Amino acid sequence: MKIAELRALxxxxxxxxxxDxxxxxxxxxxxxxxxxxDQPSRLRLIRKEIARVETLLTxxxxxxxAPKP
Structure with missing residues (x-):
């Protein structure tokens, strides 16, 4: 998923x-x-997707x- 799609969640x-x-x-x-x-490159893609999700959660x-002004 792209970051824009993840931001909508x-x-x-x-x-x-x-x-998942x-x-x-x-x-x-x-x-x-x-x-x-069959596709070793899939491991890398999944790790990057997990990183995107974790970044958005953070x-x-x-x-x-954050303090409100």
Whole structure:
């Protein structure tokens, strides 16, 4: 997903997306260990997607805790 699509999601949806991505990454790593991974580049893409989700969650938390002027 692109960052604009992720920004449209709510905090709970982002957390759920992060959990799903971590589960997918785990499954891909298990397939890699078993030698059955068809697309090794998929690991990198999933890691980057997780980083995007985590970045947005951190942004949301900082905005929520920022002092109001």
């Amino acid at each position: 709510t905090g709970t949806e982002l957390e759920a997306k992060g959990r 991505l971590r589960q997918e990454l785990f499954n891909l790593r298990m397939r890699q260990a078993a030698g059955q991974l 942004e949301m938390k900082r905005k929520a805790s």
